[in-house]
Amino acid sequence: xxxxxxxxxxxxxxxxxxxxxxxxxxxxxxxxxxxxxxxxxxxxxxxxxxxxxxxxxxxxxxxxxxxxxxxxxxxxxxxxxxxxxxxxxxxxxxxxxxxxxxxxxxxxxxxxxxxxxxxxxxxxxxxxxxxxxxxxxxxxxxxxxxxxxxxxxxxxxxxxxxxxxxxxxxxxxxxxxxxxxxxxxxxxxxxxxxxxxxxxxxxxxxxxxxxxxxxxxxxxxxxxxxxxxxxxxxxxxxxxxxxxxxxxxxxxxxxxxxxxxxxxxxxxxxxxxxxxxxxxxxxxxxxxxxxxxxxxxxxxxxxxxxxxxxxxxxxxxxxxxxxxxxxxxxxxxxxxxxxxxxxxxxxxxxxxxxxxxxxxxxxxxxxxxxxxxxxxxxxxxxxxxxxxxxxxxxxxxxxxxxxxxxxxxxxxxxxxxxxxxxxxxxxxxxxxxxxxxxxxxxxxxxxxxxxxxxxxxxxxxxxxxxxxxxxxxxxxxxxxxxxxxxxxxxxxxxxxxxxxxxxxxxxxxxxxxxxxxxxxx
Numbered sequence: 453x454x455x456x457x458x459x460x461x462x463x464x465x466x467x468x469x470x471x472x473x474x475x476x477x478x479x480x481x482x483x484x485x486x487x488x489x490x491x492x493x494x495x496x497x498x499x500x501x502x503x504x505x506x507x508x509x510x511x512x513x514x515x516x517x518x519x520x521x522x523x524x525x526x527x528x529x530x531x532x533x534x535x536x537x538x539x540x541x542x543x544x545x546x547x548x549x550x551x552x553x554x555x556x557x558x559x560x561x562x563x564x565x566x567x568x569x570x571x572x573x574x575x576x577x578x579x580x581x582x583x584x585x586x587x588x589x590x591x592x593x594x595x596x597x598x599x600x601x602x603x604x605x606x607x608x609x610x611x612x613x614x615x616x617x618x619x620x621x622x623x624x625x626x627x628x629x630x631x632x633x634x635x636x637x638x639x640x641x642x643x644x645x646x647x648x649x650x651x652x653x654x655x656x657x658x659x660x661x662x663x664x665x666x667x668x669x670x671x672x673x674x675x676x677x678x679x680x681x682x683x684x685x686x687x688x689x690x691x692x693x694x695x696x697x698x699x700x701x702x703x704x705x706x707x708x709x710x711x712x713x714x715x716x717x718x719x720x721x722x723x724x725x726x727x728x729x730x731x732x733x734x735x736x737x738x739x740x741x742x743x744x745x746x747x748x749x750x751x752x753x754x755x756x757x758x759x760x761x762x763x764x765x766x767x768x769x770x771x772x773x774x775x776x777x778x779x780x781x782x783x784x785x786x787x788x789x790x791x792x793x794x795x796x797x798x799x800x801x802x803x804x805x806x807x808x809x810x811x812x813x814x815x816x817x818x819x820x821x822x823x824x825x826x827x828x829x830x831x832x833x834x835x836x837x838x839x840x841x842x843x844x845x846x847x848x849x850x851x852x853x854x855x856x857x858x859x860x861x862x863x864x865x866x867x868x869x870x871x872x873x874x875x876x877x878x879x880x881x882x883x884x885x886x887x888x889x890x891x892x893x894x895x896x897x898x899x900x901x902x903x904x905x906x907x908x909x910x911x912x913x914x915x916x917x918x919x920x921x922x923x924x925x926x927x928x929x930x931x932x933x934x935x936x937x938x939x940x941x942x943x944x945x946x947x948x949x950x951x952x953x954x955x956x957x958x959x960x961x962x963x964x965x966x967x968x969x970x971x972x973x
Contacts, residue, residue, distance in 0.1 A: 487569070487614035489949050490590045492652060492932035493940040494618040495564075503570045503613025507595075511548045513540045519552040521707070522584040526550070529592055535604040550574040550591075552584050563654070564619025567591060569611050583619075585709040586652050590616055597955035622889070624852060624903030625934035626655035626713070627927060629919070632662035632724075633745070634684050634910040635691035636919075642704050643916055647923070647962065649708040651931035656705055657713045657780060657905060660693075663723035663742050663750055667692045668714070672765040673729065680728040683741050685911050699773055706775075713813065714770055717782025718763065719789050719797045723750040731758050745911045748787030754797050764804050771808035778828065779805050784815035795821050802827070813852065819844040828902050832856050834876070835892045842895030850902035853889040859930050861908040861922045865965055871912045871922060881950075881967040882943055885929035890938070904934040917963040924957060924964035925950055947971070 487497040507530070515523035523540045530538055544551070555577055560566065565578040565587030576591065578584040594612040598605045627648045629641065636644075645656060660668045666680035669692060681692030693701065702712045722732070723742050730738035734753040752759045771779060781801060786794055798821035805812050812818070812827040819829045819840040825848040831841055834857045845851055856863070856876035863879040864872040877883075890898040906927050913919060928950065933941070947970050954972045957964050966972055 485594055485596070485612040485952070487567075487590075487594060487612060487616050489952050490593050490616065491928050491946075491949050491953060492935035493937075493946070493949070494590065494616045495937055496617045498615050500570070500613040500615070505548070505569050505571060505574050505611040505613065507534060507536060507538075507609035507611065508548060509536045511536060511538060511550065512544055513538055514542065514544050514549050514551045515540055516552060516554045518554050518581060519584055522581050522588060523552050525585070525707070526552070526588050526591075529588070530595075530599065532603065533599045533601040533605050534609055544573070548573055551576065553577045554581070554584070555579065559617065560619045563623075563652075565590075565616075567616040567618075569594060569613045569615075571613070574611060582654075582709050585649075586618070586620075587616075589650050589652055590618065592650070593956070597959050600956050600959035620652070620935045621937055622901060622903035622934050624655055624905070625653050625931055626657055626852070626903065626905035627653050627923075628657035628659060628715075628854075628905055628907035630659040630662070630908060630910040630913075631667050632659050632665050632717075632910075634688060634914050635665060635667060635681075636910075636916075637691070638693065638697050638701055640916050640919075641701055644919060644923075645701075645705050645708050645710060647920070647960070648927065648931075649710060651928045652935050653927075653931050654709060655711050655713055655776075655905070657715060657907070658701075659715045659717065659907075659909075661716045661724060662721045663747075664745075665690050665692075666724040666728070668698055668716075668770065669694045670766055670769050671695070672769065673762065675728045676725060680724040683724065683743050685743055685745055687743050688914065695769070695773055702774060702776075711776040712774060713776055713778050713780050714774055715780035715782055716766055716770065717784070718801070719752040719754060719794065720748065720750055720784070720786035721782060722752050725762075726750060726752070729762070731756075732762060748785045751786060751788040751793075752797070754789065754793035760800055760804070763801055764807075767801075767804050767810075768808050771805075771810050774810070777811050778813045779810045780830075781805065781812060781814045781818070783818040784832070786817070791820075798823070816841050816851070819849070822847070823849065825849055828852050830854055830905065831893060831896075832860075832907070833893075835887075837894050841893055845893075845896045845900040849900075851893070851896050851900060852902045852905055853892055854905045854907055855887065855892055858884055858887045859904065859906045861906050861926055862910070862913065865967065869965075871918055873909075873911065879926070881925055881929065881965075881969050882947075884926040885933070885943060885946060887933070888938065888941070889933065904930055906930040920963045921965055924962055925953070925967060925970065928953065 486499045565583040568575045576587045666676045669677045677692040682690040684690045726732045727741045816829040816831040830852040864874045889901045
């Protein structure tokens with residue numbers, strides 16, 4: 453669509469007549485913002501206070517071919533609070549513009565970007581639409597926090613001037629949401645997707661099955677969802693995603709440049725399945741449903757051919773619904789599976805995943821099975837020595853870092869935190885930030901780290917407010933560990949940048965923990 457200045461002028465007149473902001477010169481000045489305030493910290497950022505750019509009703513968004521989806525997303529971010537038209541057009545035609553450009557810059561890779569803000573316009577360049585999307589997340593932080601409001605705000609809209617050159621330290625920056633202990637509806641998951649996307653998180657790991665509930669429709673084993681999906685921790689209501697709902701979640705995440713990694717935990721954490729289908733038990737007798745939070749008591753029948761038919765059916769259907777490369781097969785806390793049986797199970801199941809075109813990821817216990825080099829063990833220990841993980845890294849496997857004593861978002865902040873657990877310790881905001889993936893596990897260095905992930909287990913988490921309270925403000929720091937150069941890692945500097953995020957969370961309605969370690973704005 454191409455709009456002339458006359459058409460835009462008419463739009464401004466209409467906005468003014470409707471009581472919407474054509475100008476807000478009398479609005480109070482916003483707190484100072486700078487390109488050096490961005491979370492996660494960029495590779496390089498140089499402020500230019502004389503280069504501030506002002507959004508007006510005449511501003512347009514221009515997009516190269518292939519950049520249209522990101523341009524539409526940007527427009528959707530900016531329109532509610534400004535009330536401005538902000539049309540997406542091929543060329544600016546002399547109008548002030550935010551320009552999204554695709555090109556080739558060897559410095560920034562597939563997710564990096566270069567952002568320049570000057571008085572006469574904003575230019576965002578990247579090699580891919582992923583890079584443009586990441587750049588948009590930085591751009592939104594250069595506007596007043598009120599830009600996150602869902603309703604029109606009468607004020608000036610100034611983008612802080614300067615230049616950012618940026619690209620990620622690690623390829624994978626993830627968040628995990630456990631929907632098995634407590635079920636979260638699709639709209640709740642989408643809300644979390646939007647929240648994590650603004651910090652350049654690019655994977656969402658969905659923990660879809662556990663002892664307390666099965667959350668994904670499997671057409672060849674229909675009672676998994678309709679029966680096994682009806683329970684949750686503490687007897688709370690259950691639920692499950694139809695395959696259509698799951699596909700919609702995957703597509704929504706993709707629109708935020710996030711890849712969904714589904715998990716079916718096995719051979720342990722399987723009570724919901726074993727209580728639903730008796731044949732999954734060695735004695736052929738269904739176990740009772742369980743809604744407590746104990747772990748380690750359940751196990752599939754390792755010697756039974758039916759077990760592997762079950763696994764293949766689940767993997768086949770889930771792989772067909774999931775465009776991402778990886779399926780997560782769990783593998784943790786299988787205390788009721790003898791070690792030899794555990795290895796036998798892994799060596800049968802991992803080729804099934806490959807048969808359906810996917811790569812394996814699982815909790816770090818899978819490293820004992822010497823998985824293929826393409827597999828990614830997810831480390832959830834406390835750091836230090838782990839010979840199996842170190843051996844996997846030495847053999848060529850990349851390791852995903854999720855140390856429970858730093859990255860588990862369900863750990864209590866303090867003894868008085870009303871939600872969460874403390875088996876991995878108390879994890880205040882600084883604890884979640886002060887660690888390095890490249891030195892966490894002996895024998896696993898920088899080049900052997902796939903990235904980081906922040907899991908959120910939901911034994912005590914029931915609502916979206918609960919999710920937000922435990923994830924914020926810790927998740928942005930873990931995202932920064934995954935994205936930003938090691939050289940930028942400094943708590944004293946980070947806590948100042950983090951404090952400036954608070955007004956944005958307030959505008960978004962995020963219920964966050966106001967840690968006394970941070971001087972909140």
